Each structure stands twice: as C-alpha cells, then as structure tokens.
Amino acid sequence: MNWFRSATRRDEDAQSTSDAQREDDDMCAMAVVAIINSRRTIRRNPQPMHDSMLTGSMRVEEILNGHEDVIQSMISMKSSTFRLLSNLLGGRGLLRSTNHMNVNEQLFIFLAICSQGASNRHVSYLFQHSPETTSRWFFRVLKVICALKDEFIRPPDYTTVQSLIIEHEGKYRPWFDGCIGAIDGTHVPCVPRRENADGWINRKGFHSQNILAAYSFDMKFTYMLAGYEGSCHDARMLDEAIAYHGFPIPPPGNGVAIGRSDDVNDDFVLDEGIDDTGPSTGTDQHGTMNQLRERMADAMWQRYQSYPWYRAT
Incomplete structure (x- = not known):
C-alpha cells in the first residue's frame, strides 16, 4: 500500500512539473509573438530620417540669400561668383536639373564637400538626400569641373610684357621683360591609402600631395599638376610635367622665376647676362627674381592654407 501511494505521489509531481513547464513554454511563445508584432509595427511606421521642412534646393537658396560670410565659409566663394559658375555649367548643358535636384544644389553640394572637407553623411543630412545620391552627384560635378x-x-x-613688370620700371624692367611668371610647389595634407602610405610622407614628416603650379604676375594659374606623393622632388615633377602632362615650354627669350635650389633645366630660367644698369651682380639679379617669386608664391598659396585634407586615390 505504501509503495502504491509513493508511486501515485510521484506521478502527481511529474504532472505538476509538466504543467508548469508547459505554462513557461506558452509564455515564451507569447513573448516571441509580441516582439515580432512590435517590430512589424515599427517597420510599418519608421521614424523618417529626412524630417526637415526645407528641401535641399530650398536650403541652398536660403544660404545663398543669407549673409556673405556664411556663404564664404561654406563654399569658399561669394554668392555672385557661385551663380555665375552655376549659370555657366547649366547654360552649356554640362549640368542639368532633375526632378529631385537642380543645378544650384548639385554645385553647392560639390563645393561644400571640397571647401569644408565635410563627410558624405553630414552633407546628405544637411540637404536631405541619401548618401548614394550625394556621392553620385559629387563625382558627376567633379568630372564637369575638371573638363x-x-x-x-x-x-x-608670350608676346606681351606682364603688367607688373611694366608698372615697376627700373626695378623689374627691362631686366625681367621676358619673365612670364613663376613656378612653385606646395604640399597639401592628405589621407593616403594604408597600403602605400609611406610614399606620401614628405620631408617634414606628414602625409601630403606635392602640387606644382605656374602662375602669372596677375595671380592667375597658368598650369597646375597635382596628385604626386609628398616624397616626390619638385625637379622630378617638373620633368614629368614637361614629358607627360603638357607643360607649356616658354619660347626662346622667355623664362620663369624659379628657386635656385631646384635642380631644373636652365632653359626655364631667365638669362642672367644682364647689363650694369640693373642689379649689379648675378647674385643680386637672382635675389631680386627670387624675392619676386616668393612674393607671388606666398600670395597664391596663402588662401589655401585653411583648406581641408583630401583622401588620395
């Protein structure tokens, strides 16, 4: 009899345990169903990412009609200059407005990224577009600008004397009548690819692009070559510019102001056989030319000192 009672009690305990486990399983199943339903509800009613009342084109017009300092800080040019460039690109059909983005917005996005080094995500949110759209239009405008x-x-x-030379009679003229401009280089900080980053380190120890530029005395670029590693010497860049990149070689009787430390072909440097009415010695002649070159270089590069870093490709 005792044996029967013990067996009955064990059966009742097992039944109770089974019922409790079944209840736990049911509760887990109900919790899973509730979670799935809540996720479906969230997906059906997602929080919009682009929630601004202003569209991208409206924001561009708001900025262009605002304070000039704000415009200058965002795109590094005045609103009048921006509109001239936009009209040029749109008038020639190089850029065309679409249903979702007009020419002004396309150009503004490009300039904002170049001028500020702004991220794709930041610009996409600012103008209410997807990152893919922002990236696509950036490269499209870049291709147009390069063209x-x-x-x-x-x-x-080459047939006329530069106005700056004429204006400084007795200081630069007639000794520099054949000088058509100056050549100089600068290092622009960049972020190279990791696999070949060492080649982009310049002699000052940071990653940069070496950029070679030629410019006239009225502060206009006449030639530019970019994309070389920071470790590349200026003389090598000039040699390759002549050999492969269409550098305009001055005709006989003309030359450019260039640093004497640069190991370059003498065909580019003005003849130092100058009469006694000008700088008295070859050293003085070179010193005067180098001062002129340095003044031009400082004026040209000063405006670019605050520009953002670029990723080398």
Whole structure:
C-alpha cells in the first residue's frame, strides 16, 4: 500500500512539473509573438530620417540669400561668383536639373564637400538626400569641373610684357621683360591609402600631395599638376610635367622665376647676362627674381592654407 501511494505521489509531481513547464513554454511563445508584432509595427511606421521642412534646393537658396560670410565659409566663394559658375555649367548643358535636384544644389553640394572637407553623411543630412545620391552627384560635378581646366587654366601670352613688370620700371624692367611668371610647389595634407602610405610622407614628416603650379604676375594659374606623393622632388615633377602632362615650354627669350635650389633645366630660367644698369651682380639679379617669386608664391598659396585634407586615390 505504501509503495502504491509513493508511486501515485510521484506521478502527481511529474504532472505538476509538466504543467508548469508547459505554462513557461506558452509564455515564451507569447513573448516571441509580441516582439515580432512590435517590430512589424515599427517597420510599418519608421521614424523618417529626412524630417526637415526645407528641401535641399530650398536650403541652398536660403544660404545663398543669407549673409556673405556664411556663404564664404561654406563654399569658399561669394554668392555672385557661385551663380555665375552655376549659370555657366547649366547654360552649356554640362549640368542639368532633375526632378529631385537642380543645378544650384548639385554645385553647392560639390563645393561644400571640397571647401569644408565635410563627410558624405553630414552633407546628405544637411540637404536631405541619401548618401548614394550625394556621392553620385559629387563625382558627376567633379568630372564637369575638371573638363573646364583647359579653358580657365591657360598658358600666358608670350608676346606681351606682364603688367607688373611694366608698372615697376627700373626695378623689374627691362631686366625681367621676358619673365612670364613663376613656378612653385606646395604640399597639401592628405589621407593616403594604408597600403602605400609611406610614399606620401614628405620631408617634414606628414602625409601630403606635392602640387606644382605656374602662375602669372596677375595671380592667375597658368598650369597646375597635382596628385604626386609628398616624397616626390619638385625637379622630378617638373620633368614629368614637361614629358607627360603638357607643360607649356616658354619660347626662346622667355623664362620663369624659379628657386635656385631646384635642380631644373636652365632653359626655364631667365638669362642672367644682364647689363650694369640693373642689379649689379648675378647674385643680386637672382635675389631680386627670387624675392619676386616668393612674393607671388606666398600670395597664391596663402588662401589655401585653411583648406581641408583630401583622401588620395
């Protein structure tokens, strides 16, 4: 009899345990169903990412009609200059407005990224577009701007004396009548790819692009070559510019102001056989030319000192 009672009690305990486990399983199943339903509800009613009352084009117009200092800080040019460039690109059909983005917005996005080094995500939120759209239009405008380089970056007129030389009679003239401009280089900080980053370290110890530029005395670029590693010497860049990148070689009787420390072909440097009415010695002649070159270089590069870092490709 005792044996029967013990067996019955064990059966009742097992039944109770089974019922409790079944209740736990039911509760877990109900919790899973509740979580799934809540996620479905969230997906059906997502929080919008682009929640501004202003569209991208409206924001651009708001900025362009605002304070000039704000415009200058965002795109590094005045609103009048921006509209001239936008009208040029749109008028020639190089950029076309779409249903979702007009020419002004396309150009503004490009300039904002270049001028501030702003991230794709930041610009996408600012103008209420997806990162893919922002990236696509950036590279499209970049291609258009690069296509204009031959129109706006031109070799100087070799047949006329530069106005700055004429204005400084007795100081630069007639000794520098054949000087058509100056050549100088600068290092622009960049972020290179990790696999070849060492080659981009310059002699000052940071990653940079070495940029070679030629410019006239009225402070206009006449030639530019970019994209070389920071470790590349200026003389090598000039040699490759002549050999492969269409550097405009001055005709006989003309030359450019260039640093004497640069190991370059003498065909580019003005003849130092100058009469006694000017700087008295070759050292003085070179010193005067170098001062002129340095003044031009400082004026040209000073405006770019605060520009953002770029990623080398």
